């Protein structure tokens with residue numbers, strides 16, 4: 256027999272997942288309900304309403320896609336991209352490549368616009384690309400966790416409106432920690448995951464879409480045989496190639512009609528509900544300020560240690576920080592020592608940045624003073640053990656003075 260489950264008490268200070276808020280873990284242990292139980296349907300309605308608050312939207316279609324954040328990305332792209340559609344994907348990190356790859360699998364004709372990692376796109380570059388390529392859809396990350404950069408979106412949304420392109424935004428890494436007012440910024444479809452600033456586990460992906468996007472999806476509504484009645488209007492557009500990620504059917508499932516699709520992931524819905532409740536009880540503005548403060552304290556501490564910050568700091572996400580690995584230091588050995596001696600996880604990085612930067616997350620439940628200070632103290636001790644000279648005590652002092 257294998258042992259009882261007994262995970263180490265890690266402090267997860269990487270780019271996500273982070274430690275779930277204990278309230279979320281408690282909510283997940285609540286008893287299950289059937290998916291058509293009136294009480295459960297009431298919880299689904301509450302979830303939609305709570306996430307309208309989180310997304311700062313009035314969108315009727317605000318729901319959860321069951322799966323990790325990429326499930327919602329895939330649902331959005333599979334449902335919005337018709338084979339042959341031109342899709343513009345501005346890529347400034349790994350998650351831009353992910354959207355380009357999913358868009359291609361959906362049959363989109365992808366125009367990939369690439370930028371050096373550590374920077375973001377200038378508005379004029381995006382405007383020029385939209386004018387030139389006339390995409391039906393633009394798919395972009397808000398924050399790309401791989402590079403810790405956040406792309407400004409307001410102008411892009413205006414450009415998309417002016418050229419009749421839909422704008423899909425992957426806000427997995429920012430929702431709840433960074434301002435993202437979906438309606439006032441005119442974002443058509445936005446999705447996220449729970450495991451970052453929302454302080455939950457991965458496995459449920461909140462998504463919202465406005466009327467413009469809904470229209471495009473409903474053009475492709477093909478209700479499953481066996482459920483369809485003669486009164487169900489069917490779209491004349493091409494069928495959505497994925498059944499599981501068919502947003503037309505998922506919207507019908509979440510609607511008052513409750514047309515059967517998948518079996519809602521009950522415990523994940525409880526988790527998502529509690530994540531949103533915690534965030535809205537704190538208040539969006541306070542949460543954004545808490546994330547900004549944690550970032551300021553962390554970066555002050557890292558700089559006091561003599562470490563260099565990665566990327567254009569003007570566009571740095573406030574919830575994840577990229578920091579250069581000093582010359583002569585083995586990045587993976589430091590991460591291992593942080594884990595073994597302090598039970599603290601910090602992040603490695605992908606592709607061209609692997610071994611060159613660490614990524615430290617200060618988000619959701621972990622965007623807290625004690626978590627920031629403990630991480631800095633541990634990193635300082637480990638770097639010293641690795642024979643890298645650091646001014647002892649300076650990092651914690653610098654971070655503390657930010658908090659004071």
Ligand SMILES: Cc1ncc(COP(=O)(O)O)c(C=O)c1O
Nearest residue numbers: 323324325350398400427428448
């Ligand atoms: C910006 C962004 N998009 C998408 C994803 C994929 O999320 P998941 O691993 O939950 O599918 C991540 C995960 O880190 C992310 O940071």
